Amino acid sequence: MSQSTKNFSLPSKFRLSAVFDALMPVFATIAALLVGAIFLLLLGANPITAYSALLEGAFGSFNAFAETLVKSIPLLLIGLGTCIAYRGSVTNIGGEGQMIVGALLSTWIGLSFINLPGWLMIIIAMLAGSLGGAIWGGLPGLLKAYFNVNEILSTVMMNAIAVQIMNYMLRGPLIDPVQAEAASQIPQTARLEVAYRLPRLAPTRLHIGLLIAILLAVAVYILLWRTTLGYRIRAVGQNQAASKYGGIDVKKHIVLALLLSGAFAGLAGMMQVYGVNYRMITDGSSTGFTGNAGFNGIVAALFGQLHPIITIPASILFGGLLVGANAMQRVVQVPSALITGLNGLVVVFVVSSEYFRKRNQRKHLAAIEAGLDNEPPRQNGENLEEVPA
């Protein structure tokens, strides 16, 4: 937007509203926290004490911040997958199941081959994790493209199936030999070899997965806006009929969007095992393993306006909320489940704020029509015209 020659007052006003638009997610979060403050008051807790405990717990010390970053890694990876899928207009809510299958496949390989060099196994495991997630995401993609099965439903079903596969594997074939002997029979795998664990970045639990995830965020940006594949995925997402008319294989790109999205979730599952727990353990539910990252990652991506780079700070913010929630629970005795509820409100407020963004845009267009301004309409960050050569 270069309108230095404009003398009208409208363009500058418009720039202001563009800033306002960009800050919508921030307002949405503040609104959710305000609603949270009302809940805290109703539950007899001081919101200021609660929120300062939360901030302190998330960002207050070197170790706290490291924990926040650890929590943000799966959110970022799921969020990147969400960016790809939602840009392609497929609603993947199967992140939980895709994470689990990625984790299972990579753990199984890590426990089966014990004498490989660490770096080699880590690479194999990352590929295996991505592959597991890609299969679990690609299946709903195929079902949608070729059998007309709604992907929201199939991904939910696939989540439930993945949980049962995990429970079965950890109680049976993959159970820690020690537990198989013991009376306790805790459903968990053996620990991974020390050499196979993701290197740590500092004397904290933070591992190299953070750097990999950030690099991948850049890669997703390049994929979506600088490659033909990404262009086609977005084109299919915006207008299937026109894409088909333009010669794009719509079905193939629907499958690819879900498959890629699943691969990121599978990698998140692998990193949870190789970087944090060093084994898989189940309490019977999916959240027991994922910590609900499959859903919270979607929240982070939405907060990041489905832009992979903005999703990085968004993931750190939501990772911080999750870590801080535990500190808040200790200080004011309000269960950390409050934060899950508030995350939900953030989603609701962010999608609702689109309304105001569109209204601003319409006002602007109306102003153009009225001849007050000859600036081209803003594209809302969606420049589909940039066709890569």
Place this chain on the structure above:
Amino acid sequence: MISDLFTATVIMGIISSGIRLATPYLFASIGEMFGQRSGVLNLGVEGQMLLGAFTAYYVVLKTGNLFLAVLAAMAVGAIMGLAMGFVTIRLQATQGIAGIGFYLFGMGMSNLLFQKLIGVVENINGFPIVKIPLLGDIPVIGEIFFQQNLLVYLAFLLVPIAWFVLNKTTLGLKIRAVGENPEAADSLGVSVVRVRYFTVILGGILSSIAGASLSVALLNVFQQNMTAGQGFIAVALVYFGSWRPFGILAGALLFSMVNALQLWIQVLGIPIPSELAVMMPYILTILVLALSLSKDKGPSALTKAFEREG
């Protein structure tokens, strides 16, 4: 061992529990169907169910009054439905994503309230079994169909009522018109906005009753995340049943019967891994969705926000 399944008592047990287990699906799916027929996809059913389950349970725990409990759950469901309606109808937010938001909200809030206000898992006296006079005395059939609790009867009664409302009343016509062609409905003087608010609030109420049926009629206890994905399955059943009440009934029964079978397999100790048994209904649903011959695309305006031109 497998032959244990084919004794009369076990088969009756499977059918009888299958019918009971269909209750939450029926309430939630019929509610969801009304929303979708008018063009609104509500993915927040799971959250509405959890809040409904908690509310009903809490009221029974504090007052012992079952009807008050269901009423309270209905009120909470109506508020959740109203909120969903405001966001998707007035603010025209993307329906699927807004629904995920309400799901997370309902899950977080029900967990929060349970931990803060109750904390321990405690059984309550839920809806008792009501034996229907005469019909309940018929051997076998009476035992299976007419010795259930009140909410089970209501759920099954809801199916023909929903069919009648949808197909034989003006209201139903308006709902279908708004879901198929909102512009035309609007030009004929039907308020698209009002019809959609109605169906979404109705959906919220029925989802909450579905949750309540779990906590105060079927299991008589509240646990965190006790719905365990049933709200999402309820949404799937609407597609499964091609947006028709009797189709939904068939889907709900199929799903709950397989579920009941799976429970009995575990009870009888038949050597099939229980995990495999638990995942059967999900695999079945995917297969049926994929292979169903009617490639019904559903209401034309589903997930599309309505805005009057000009």
